Amino acid sequence: MALFAVLATQAPHGISGDEFRQRLPEGFSYTKTLVDKGFIKHSWVRVGAAGGLNIYEVDSHEQLLTLLYDNPVSPHLRFEVIPLARPDAFDPLAFRK
Template identity: 35%
Template sequence: MLFHVRMDVNIPKDMPKEEADQIKMTEKAYSQALQQQGKWRHLWRITGQYSNISIFDVDSNEELHNLLQALPLYPYMNIEVMALNRHPSSVRDSDA
């Protein structure tokens, strides 16, 4: 199942820099592991914002929910999820 996910990050301004840097480092390692596994298919930064647009390829809504909740930055995110389905006019034979 493919999902379009927008993540807007809002780290509190009063969070110590060292703590924020540690969370970001852990987040990067986790997100790269999911990308290597093929679950986090695409990751794009939104210009001028601390936000991203991502495409996830997972087996279920619950799997996506669990992956997102495990993000170290999850407590500081607003997340929007849209399930994706193949469009009948697509000229592509697969989602690869």
């Protein structure tokens, strides 16, 4: 399993800001489904920013892409994907000189 932090920022394209806000409940519902299925381990709304931060646990990069782009509001979001590693997976002694 792979962990990814995904920053999603609102970037409405081809629709008005009002139309985007009307569609947001679809995106929140989709995100809740991913939380319920265990793909999203943590989910936050970013205070002072238009977007959120989710921690995904998936089998592959391809699965992450599918989950991101299946979101009904994904055409109106910009994603920053950050691969993560668990601290206990890192052996700092392996990099000693």
